[in-house]
Amino acid sequence: xxxGEEDPQALSIQEGENxxxxxxxxxxxxxxxxxRQNSGRGLVHLILIRSxxxxxxxxxxxxxxxxxxxxxxxxxxxxxxxDTASYFCATDGLYNAGNNRKLIWGLGTSxxxxx
Amino acid sequence: xxxxIQSPRHEVTEMGQEVTLRCKPISGHNSLFWYRQTMMRGLxxxxxxxxxxxxxxxxxxxxxxxxxMPNASFSTLKIQPSEPRDSAVYFCASSLEGxxxxxxxxxxxxxxxx
Numbered sequence: 001x002x003x004g005e006e007d008p009q010a011l012s013i014q015e016g017e018n019x020x021x022x023x024x025x026x027x028x029x030x031x032x033x034x035x036r037q038n039s040g041r042g043l044v045h046l047i048l049i050r051s052x053x054x055x056x057x058x059x060x061x062x063x064x065x066x067x068x069x070x071x072x073x074x075x076x077x078x079x080x081x082x083d084t085a086s087y088f089c090a091t092d093g094l095y096n097a098g099n100n101r102k103l104i105w106g107l108g109t110s111x112x113x114x115x
Numbered sequence: 116x117x118x119x120i121q122s123p124r125h126e127v128t129e130m131g132q133e134v135t136l137r138c139k140p141i142s143g144h145n146s147l148f149w150y151r152q153t154m155m156r157g158l159x160x161x162x163x164x165x166x167x168x169x170x171x172x173x174x175x176x177x178x179x180x181x182x183x184m185p186n187a188s189f190s191t192l193k194i195q196p197s198e199p200r201d202s203a204v205y206f207c208a209s210s211l212e213g214x215x216x217x218x219x220x221x222x223x224x225x226x227x228x229x
Contacts, residue, residue: 033217042119042206042220043158088158092215102171102214107157 006106019076021109023089037086079113119221127227133195138207150206197228
């Protein structure tokens with residue numbers, strides 16, 4: 001299975017509700033990033049959290065990181081229809097026997113916010 | 116400041132034809148990435164350049180794919196000959212410093228090979 005696996009794969013909520021997406025990874029990391037992709041567009045960076053941080057906020061976004069469980073969550077509060085998009089996590093994971101790192105992407109969570 | 120620029124935005128071609136996708140990274144960024152995105156396989160890194168030099172091309176599917184970066188402000192991804200299974204959205208992204216830094220994506224090129 002892949003590093004940076006998000007769950008759920010798809011999430012449908014009503015406007016005003018909170019949306020929570022999770023990401024799990026396998027190797028040690030220095031940082032974890034969340035990106036958003038609107039339909040037909042490129043990915044847009046949302047937030048980066050470093051391995052020595054436990055929580056980070058940006059507007060209506062809250063990201064937590066638990067390095068002991070190798071997992072992160074992205075919470076979007078008071079969701080809006082405009083938040084409808086796919087959300088990806090990316091970790092700077094180790095990818096070979098050496099100490100080399102690259103950005104490893106998950107498959108994403110598709111979020112639908114219904115008006 | 117302009118973001119990453121890709122052209123064309125859409126490309127429809129017939130099997131066997133050559134396809135060239137173009138990318139202009141953000142000025143000052145030293146790293147450039149080409150990705151392919153499909154429903155089945157998600158986002159796949161094809162190739163990574165640092166300071167115009169290809170560092171990791173392990174994601175390039177086969178010899179039909181090639182990429183160049185002749186200078187810091189331009190890169191191309193070429194498919195020759197193209198096949199229907201190459202149909203996908205191809206993204207170019209750049210980062211300020213290295214392959215684990217925040218990446219800035221272009222709008223993508225939607226390629227359809229008939």
